[in-house]
Amino acid sequence: MKKWIAILSLASCLSVSSLAGAAPAAETNVSIRSFEPTSFIKSDGTYWIWGQNQSVPTQVHGLTDVSQELTSQLVMKEDRSVWYWERSSLSSAAQVKPVKELDNAAFFYSNWDKLLTVDGQGKVSVLPRKEGKWDITQITPLSGIDNVADITNYYESYPKDGFQRLVFLKKDGTVVKDTASPQVFAPIQALDHITDIDRNLALKADGTVWTWATEFTGAETPASPVKAQQIKELSNIKNIITNGNTNLAIDSQSRLWYWGATITGWSDGTVYHKGAVPILLNSITDVADAVVAERSLLVLSKSGKVYEASIEREAMPANPAFKLLASEVSQIKSGGRHVIMQKKDGTLWGWGVNKNAELGYGDYEFMHSEAVPVQKAITVELNAEPAVLTSGVITRNGQAFIPLRSIFEKLGASVAWDDKLKTVTIVQKESDKPGTTILINYTTGETKLNNEVVQLANKPFGINGTSYLPLRFISESLGAKVDWVQKEDRISITMN
Structure with a gap:
């Protein structure tokens, strides 16, 4: 289950190696306190996200002292206060608001339309989602349920309808689910001494695994009693994992059991083949x-x-072939279509579908079948003030490429993009000296300074509408000084 304990922009390239040694993307980085499939928190309390419009980790400015990500747009700080954040645009700092009603929560659980928060006494409150955001003005207690220790959900299917059901593990080891009637919760029979729940799976203290039906013929109703059945093939189980289709269990001998769906076909021809009996994977x-x-x-x-082993087959064999993806890994988390792994040196690595930059690698390739490094979280400052970037720093071949449209303007330059010619023109005018004009052609890679061709060490490139330029050349041309503070993962830009 998943719970939480408590437009065009322009960029520049700074050669990190020329300042204070190389900083490759996979450099040892022990500053990540915790991570989720598309975010992490650094040890300095800063919060970073990626995916969609950000191809690499990008700092959410306006948030400090963050200790935990609770869910999208909600975080907990070191003092256990809860804060909601949102941005009016990609280039603006976050607007943050305290949500005092959620302070000191024990844990949170979210699905697509509501967020549930549980306090130390096991009492539950609910926040609805409206227009893609949590409505922090509508926090209401969930009556009829108390002493909650854990929450999950599953989908009940009927011939003509279906319902998403919330399931609650209570502190006494019993399990209840919500029903069609508000504030009415029905016990799932035969479940006692339960230590863990995940969708329609429950693990008992004695190591047995139990499950209950989710598909019905129509004779039953959402109010019909539900009784769990033991999965006889499983014993001495220590951990259960499911995504709703495929189920896994790890036993006391560190062996892996598999049952549920395998997949064949694509798009409208996708077929899920249901294997009802757990199989011990002996490979x-x-x-x-x-x-x-x-x-x-x-x-x-x-x-x-x-x-990694494929589940794209009609049935899972007992000895599927496994391919080595990575070594020295301490944690792994699934984002549904991708995974993020943390290595023992603190670095993050991604694998899987990346169509929306889910891997934080700095590209939008649909799939990475080999592990790739999540880009490093590098802070940028302009005249000692944090620079808010539309997307974070991209590090390639020992060089850091930095989105800087707003920084160019703060350096006294104007920026113009010609979409037809694929050129960018940067102009800085000063009353007491000749102006500076930089012209870059993204088709040919040609760069001109005051109409003279300049040979750049790094050819400009673009990713998802964001253009990247060599910062050393831009900064020297515009009169700025750039420093790389390696021990703090910080780039400092100074303009007199």
């Missing part, structure tokens, strides 16, 4: 964790290796 051992992403099973071994 993988020493299992510490496992996730399913896209059409693959990824397994983290106790020795820190991550292996």
